Amino acid sequence: MINKRLKVKEKDIKILYGQAGNQCSMDGCNNELIISKDNSTGEKYQIGEMAHIYPNSNNFVRGNYELDEEDKVNEKNLILLCPKCHKLIDNDPEKYTAEKLLEMKEKHINKIKILKETALLDFTFDDFYIASKNIICDENIDNGNNILKIDSNPLEIDVKIRKNDLTQISRNLILQGNLKQHQIKEFIAVMSKEDDKFPYLLQNSFKKEFNKKKNDFIGDKLFLELYDFSRKNLSNSETAASLAILCYLFAICEIFEK
Template sequence: MPGCGKHLTYDATVGTDTYVAEAAHIKGEKSIAPRYDASMSDVDRNGIANLIYFCTHDHTIIDKVEADWPVERLVKIKTEHETKVRETMIEAFADVAFPELASAVAWVATQPPSGGATSFEVVPPDEKIRKNDLTNASRHIIAAGLVSQATVAGYVEAETQLDSDFPDKLKSGFLAEYYALKHKGHKGDELFELMCAFAVRGLKKQGDRTAGLAVLVYLFEICDVFEK
């Protein structure tokens, strides 16, 4: 909500971070709800495009004072926020440098080599996005992450000088998680989102988390993490 600025997640000092806000329906969930649209299917009603994330205070206001908060106004708020987030994300990826990458992939030091040959084939991202059944949210992260790819490639090259198994260990760490998630039935955007969570696990600083995502996008682009 413009002007609100409240943190909608809580960063836990111990344990797992948590969401502390509410997914509000733009077009109401039930027939008595504000902005209800009878012509909408339940799937669309509860789909991402019809949800907007607000603090409890703002959620209460938009539902109690419906006249002030028509569908068009909420959609505009959501669209503008998403645009701002995308721009910020691109700037953040552009700022990724070796120290953040070192934090993001520190786990590679204890990763055993896969024992197999590492193939780093170049596959056009657009084609991979399509084959992996990814839609807008994932696409935006991948597109933004491409900004940092030369830096990540340079980092991987530098690390490979020190440890020739580095690319193999980096890749096999991600692949192990990818196959485990796929085996559990995850796919498409949900699978990508879980891989993003994996890429930033244990990282607290925003710069390190962005670096973790930059590495994921790098692997997505250049090798067979994800379907070719």
């Protein structure tokens, strides 16, 4: 529990939530920390818990005599978790050492920072070209009807997001990526003139990757796995293009519905 004598300062709480992107910082957990209490009213409440990296008492496994009382309630010594993951690290301090928690926190902060930055970037046709070629590779090409299989009655984005158990972190990315849909349509039209199989190959590459991952990952983790697949070895602007491609296909195709 947080030190009863010294409370965490408001500025530290804001820093923690801002850095964590409203997500649990545990590896593999994307639980939202501010959730709706009642869907009909939209009222929200926070469930996030500020866990100590080095505990208040130095008698515990992760104790650190070098930290004073103020240091222990500073945001640098706190990690934002959902209740389940907070209990998990408290019950297994041998596994979740201070070093592991610090590494986990830094990794999560960097992930959120990259996701926010790349989602807002603009990109050129060259970026789109490189991103699409990065996605389409020989092993993802198969035989079949070379037609982009568009859902004839696509679900609304928010409905599709809920159906796939995606949280706010994926929703933010999808909404940002979809701002570029007009641009993506133009790029695909240009590429299709050179190769009429291009739209199909693009879709099929994501579909094959989805089928590889769907048994091991669900929800945000699955969406982010596809995002990682699409942006491997790319620059920031090329990554923005790959995100727009993924979001475009998510919106109009049945990739996530099969």
